Amino acid sequence: MSQGPDDPAEEELPTSLEDAADLLYGVGREEFIGVRDAMVKEVRQAGDRELAKDIAALRKPSVAAWVANRLAREYPDEVEALEELGSSLRDAQSKLEGDALRQLSRQRHGLINALVERGRRIAREEAVRLGDQSVRELERTIGAALADPAAARALAGGQLAGGMEAGPGLGDGGISAALGGPASGARPARRDRPSRPSHRRPDRRPQRPRPPAEEIDRDDTDRDDTDLDDTDLDDTADIRDDQETREREERDRADQERRRAEQEERERRRREERERREREERERAEKAAREARERADALAEQAREASEAADTATQEAEDADATVSDLRARLDAAEEARRAAWDRADTAARERDTRRREADRAREDADTAERHARTLGVRT
Numbered sequence: 001m002s003q004g005p006d007d008p009a010e011e012e013l014p015t016s017l018e019d020a021a022d023l024l025y026g027v028g029r030e031e032f033i034g035v036r037d038a039m040v041k042e043v044r045q046a047g048d049r050e051l052a053k054d055i056a057a058l059r060k061p062s063v064a065a066w067v068a069n070r071l072a073r074e075y076p077d078e079v080e081a082l083e084e085l086g087s088s089l090r091d092a093q094s095k096l097e098g099d100a101l102r103q104l105s106r107q108r109h110g111l112i113n114a115l116v117e118r119g120r121r122i123a124r125e126e127a128v129r130l131g132d133q134s135v136r137e138l139e140r141t142i143g144a145a146l147a148d149p150a151a152a153r154a155l156a157g158g159q160l161a162g163g164m165e166a167g168p169g170l171g172d173g174g175i176s177a178a179l180g181g182p183a184s185g186a187r188p189a190r191r192d193r194p195s196r197p198s199h200r201r202p203d204r205r206p207q208r209p210r211p212p213a214e215e216i217d218r219d220d221t222d223r224d225d226t227d228l229d230d231t232d233l234d235d236t237a238d239i240r241d242d243q244e245t246r247e248r249e250e251r252d253r254a255d256q257e258r259r260r261a262e263q264e265e266r267e268r269r270r271r272e273e274r275e276r277r278e279r280e281e282r283e284r285a286e287k288a289a290r291e292a293r294e295r296a297d298a299l300a301e302q303a304r305e306a307s308e309a310a311d312t313a314t315q316e317a318e319d320a321d322a323t324v325s326d327l328r329a330r331l332d333a334a335e336e337a338r339r340a341a342w343d344r345a346d347t348a349a350r351e352r353d354t355r356r357r358e359a360d361r362a363r364e365d366a367d368t369a370e371r372h373a374r375t376l377g378v379r380t
Helices: 017-024 029-045 049-056 063-074 076-095 098-125 132-147 149-157 171-178 213-217 236-379
Strands: none
Touching: 017 029, 017 049, 029 049, 063 076, 063 098, 063 132, 063 149, 076 098, 076 132, 076 149, 098 132, 132 149, 149 171
């Protein structure tokens, strides 16, 4: 890989995802993307495309996760002590040892607060804004490490990309989701080789002194809300930084409230617009239903009238058929009477002709008889 501006020599390429993740999650948070992309490019150029793909998938840590990774590197003893303290707490809870549980609970609160204060100081020194939400995420992550040995080992590995939270949803899935790299335990000792190209390497920072045990074990009521070191209480620069940080956080909270109010107003307007559209659509649907019902009723009335007209026409046709049948019968009878009358007329005409012929013959016979009689009278 190409060497950085402060590196005395060029560093060898990582040969495993573990090495790459250990380096990346130790650089400055704003350097993460640039260092990762450069590493991916050079590993790919070296021919290991599968490793380059895995490195490219490493996620940039959240602010709280970045601070937790720095704590794992700069205060490894305190971070690794979380697993032992958590085990002692669980043992005391199972045995219902009240005094031991109270003592261990004070140690728990003291250790969490001590690590959070160290995280605040690291963020200030690196000009990283650690807001209230990030502080709560850091506290939840440390609390998860106390509650679950696997979470404690994940925190000690220094390769978190997100926060962890104790509870039923933690488990292996929650821990895996929080991990950015493959680390599952305390960070191994760093190899003796040149550092990766970075303007600020967290692992190159001087080891911070571990506070006395009695300072960690002290009850929260006896601790100040500022840093644990007395020298820092007198450091006006830190006080000024704290004030500026609080002011920034107040401004951020105000901005968040304003954005939330604007978002709620937009949501309200969208909801009202959606309800208006739904109301109009419902009214249109009801109107269309009424019109369809009216059309259906009108068509039903027309069908009823047509049915009545059809029934009337059918009755008229049946009556006409009856009349035609009657007239046809009467016509047939009249035709039969006509034929019979004609037959009688023909018979009467024949009878008349016969009688006329007989009458003619009788008159002829009478005329002959009269002539014969006159003839006889003349002779006498």
